[in-house]
Amino acid sequence: MDAITFDESHPSPFDQIKQVDSDGSEYWLATELLTLLGYQTWKRIKDTVERAKISAKNSGLDQSHHLVDVVQMAQIGASQAFREVLKDYKLSRHACYLVAMNGDPRKSAIAAAQNYFAVKTREAELAPQTSELLAQLWEKLQQQNTVIEEQGKALAQLQSQIQNLLPPSTDFIPPGWDAEVWRSLPPQDKRHFRYIFRRRNFRPSGQGKDKSLALPAAITQQIQHKQRTEVRQLIGEVSPEEQKRLEAAKQEALKQLWSQGEQ
Secondary structure, eight states: OOOOOOOTTSOOHHHHTOEEOTTSOEEEEHHHHHHHTTOOSHHHHHHHHHHHHHHHHHTTOOHHHHEEEEEEEEEOTTSSOEEEEEEEEEEOHHHHHHHHHTSOTTSHHHHHHHHHHHHHHHHHHHHHHHHHHHHHHHHHHHHHHHHHHHHHHHHHHHHHHHHHHSOOOTTOOOTTOOHHHHHHSOHHHHHHHHHHHHHHOOOTTTTOTTOOOOOOHHHHHHHHHHHHHHHHHHHTTSOHHHHHHHHHHHHHHHHHHHHHHHO
């Protein structure tokens, strides 16, 4: 028999005769395997498998799982009686390894089979460990992704908090305000409206450029109280003329604001 060689560009001859059971289990037929190894007669094939059965028993393996008899019902002569006739063996990967180990290692085909099934058996033994390791790595990756996502949310919240703590630019006009109306407001009103915009996203016209909204009652009361307090604080700090000018500007600005809310 020609020597069995392995070429990475071509499938292994042992892979070519491999079959898969209905439950997904791999198996090899003894007649195909041992013919590939140079056994020409059924007697030699049967004797080799029987020796492998003994090895499996001595190793504590379940023979019914690794070496399964393939029988066929055959008629006895001209009678109507039938009997089971052994036709082949279904060998597991490990059973193929035992069959190869019971052959003559001086034959290149048997040596190749010993090497092939030794490697495949070891790969099968390591497969559960590899799957478990991959599952653990995947779980760790998911945990890290969760941590990264939570850290991203925390960072965004922190950035928002920092932004709220920073003083707004003196030329910043909150959205919804008419530039002329805004410029006529006293500084303390501008600070206050910037504050409620940043804290509550308040806009004088939140439904679009041409559709204004009235101020909520609670916010209106807060604004009025804040304004009265700040005006009282400023009364003693400015001249009578300045007081009149500020009061006139305040009344004009508030008049325009309330008129927008009533529309």
